[in-house]
Amino acid sequence: MINNRGEPLTPLRRQWLLVSLCYLAVLLVGYNMLRQLWNPQQSLQWIISAATLMAIQLSVLWWALPYNRSPAPYADPASVHLRPVLGYANALTLLRGLLACLLAGFLFIPMPQGWWAWAPALLYTCERLIDFADGYVARITRSESKLGEILDIEFDGLGILIAVMLGIQYGKLPAWYLLLGLGRPLFVLGLWLRSRTGRPNYELPPSEHRRIIAGFQTGFVSLVLWPLWLPAVTLLAAYVMAVPLIFSFGRDWLVVSGVLDAASPLYQRTRQRARLLVEGWLPLLARLCAAILSLAILWQAAPALAPWQQDATAANSPAALLLGAAMVLGLLAVFSVLLGMAGRAGALGLAVIAAFDIAASGLDWGSNAPLLICALIVAHLGSGKWALWSPEEALLRAKAGEPQP
Numbered sequence: 001m002i003n004n005r006g007e008p009l010t011p012l013r014r015q016w017l018l019v020s021l022c023y024l025a026v027l028l029v030g031y032n033m034l035r036q037l038w039n040p041q042q043s044l045q046w047i048i049s050a051a052t053l054m055a056i057q058l059s060v061l062w063w064a065l066p067y068n069r070s071p072a073p074y075a076d077p078a079s080v081h082l083r084p085v086l087g088y089a090n091a092l093t094l095l096r097g098l099l100a101c102l103l104a105g106f107l108f109i110p111m112p113q114g115w116w117a118w119a120p121a122l123l124y125t126c127e128r129l130i131d132f133a134d135g136y137v138a139r140i141t142r143s144e145s146k147l148g149e150i151l152d153i154e155f156d157g158l159g160i161l162i163a164v165m166l167g168i169q170y171g172k173l174p175a176w177y178l179l180l181g182l183g184r185p186l187f188v189l190g191l192w193l194r195s196r197t198g199r200p201n202y203e204l205p206p207s208e209h210r211r212i213i214a215g216f217q218t219g220f221v222s223l224v225l226w227p228l229w230l231p232a233v234t235l236l237a238a239y240v241m242a243v244p245l246i247f248s249f250g251r252d253w254l255v256v257s258g259v260l261d262a263a264s265p266l267y268q269r270t271r272q273r274a275r276l277l278v279e280g281w282l283p284l285l286a287r288l289c290a291a292i293l294s295l296a297i298l299w300q301a302a303p304a305l306a307p308w309q310q311d312a313t314a315a316n317s318p319a320a321l322l323l324g325a326a327m328v329l330g331l332l333a334v335f336s337v338l339l340g341m342a343g344r345a346g347a348l349g350l351a352v353i354a355a356f357d358i359a360a361s362g363l364d365w366g367s368n369a370p371l372l373i374c375a376l377i378v379a380h381l382g383s384g385k386w387a388l389w390s391p392e393e394a395l396l397r398a399k400a401g402e403p404q405p
Contacts (some may be wrong), residue, residue: 011084012065019061019086023054023098030102037116042109050105053158057097060154067146083145089138092130093151099127100159107162111170121225124163128222131156139399157184160218167224172234180217180242183249191256204252205262208397213248215396216380217241232363233355233372240376283343283377283384290374291338293367294350297357298330337378340387347378 027050035043068083068090086094103123106112112119134152138144164181167173179186191201220241224234254260260267330353336346354372363369383390 008084009065009082012068012082012086013062015086016058016062016065019094020058023058023101026098027051027054027101027105030105038109045109046105049107050101053104053162054101056158057101057155061094061151064147064150067150069146070142070144071146071149083143086147087138087143087145088141089134089143090145090148090151092134092137093148093155096127096130096134096159097151097155099123099130100155100162103127103159103166104162107165107169117227120163120166121222121227124159124225125222127159128218131218135399153184156214156218160221161185163218163221163225167221167234170225172224172229172231173221173238174235177238177242180245183245187249187253190253194257200258201256202258204255210248210252212396213244217245229355230359233358236363236369236372237351237376240373241380244380279381280385283381284386286374286377286381287337287340287343287347287383290347290350290371290378291334293371293374294330294334294337294353297353297367297371298327298334302327337375337383340383341389342392343383343387343390344379344392347375351375351379 027047030050031043031047034046037043038046066082068086069081070083100123103120106120111117131152134148138148161181164173164177168175168178194201220237223229224238251260255262329349333346333349333353335341337343337350351372354368354375357368358364358372361368378384382393
């Protein structure tokens with residue numbers, strides 16, 4: 001087959017067939033294994049849902065094959081021609097797609113029991129980890145392609161939609177969160193409707209925050225699926241995590257629809273003032289509140305060590321050592337957040353303290369609930385004003401493997 005530039009598509013379509021056979025083989029193996037563990041109706045529903053997403057993903061891949069050419073500005077001019085192989089980076093992206101298909105199989109069936117309850121969480125967590133790897137491989141091998149961009153965007157959207165649906169199905173996310181899972185498709189639909197009605201779509205300015213917000217969102221949804229976290233924790237966290245995503249989509253829509261002019265001096269001044277408040281002073285306030293609240297919780301938990309302190313044998317027991325280590329790590333997280341030294345990482349530790357306290361004593365709006373909120377604010381926005389050391393900021397904003405100017 002020849003595309004409209006006279007370039008052969010046959011090698012790529014043969015690879016598409018090989019990918020399809022691999023997808024199908026894995027799904028059939030999964031179905032054969034699950035039908036021995038589940039009842040016939042559940043195993044049949046699993047493969048129907050998984051195969052449906054497989055068909056969607058393979059259709060996207062087939063349509064996008066002619067875009068297997070480099071868009072990178074540093075690429076050799078000859079590389080704008082169609083590449084005859086998908087390459088390692090696209091193979092990793094397709095592996096992400098396969099994991100998403102396996103994840104989709106758990107839709108519309110009861111939550112698995114026992115160790116199988118971890119299956120959705122492990123599948124989506126692995127898919128998220130590979131998402132960091134495929135872009136890195138593409139950049140260090142100079143094999144970035146428009147096809148890779150298309151697959152990355154579409155598979156990201158499908159993956160988070162499936163994960164959000166499962167979170168709602170398991171009672172760990174509110175039903176309205178589905179709108180956020182559909183955020184990108186709705187945004188694209190809005191652009192299409194504007195074009196169809198003759199209204200212009202304005203270009204979005206580049207933004208590093210857009211990528212960071214999306215990364216935190218997918219990471220959060222991944223954690224939601226872990227059986228470790230109670231709905232009381234994830235439902236509260238959902239409201240906190242939804243705010244920056246709603247703001248990001250809302251601002252972008254106002255820009256593309258022409259309501260806001262991103263290049264205007266008024267917009268730039270307003271944006272700078274908002275950044276000072278949201279990324280400077282708000283995290284500082286959240287750091288102080290989180291440190292005080294977490295110290296109070298750790299102080300209340302300290303008496304649990306007293307029986308072991310009186311008994312030398314008990315003090316060396318695994319339970320005592322584990323509790324003591326948890327207290328030490330908790331104090332390190334407190335001072336990390338308070339001083340703004342790798343504050344985002346410390347805030348994640350305080351969020352874990354809040355989550356376990358909620359599991360142990362219930363949701364308390366005088367202690368663990370505001371601690372969880374403040375910890376998530378710092379984890380999401382950074383340490384803000386008067387932070388002593390923030391190495392994670394450079395890591396979040398840089399693309400691993402990207403050539404340095």
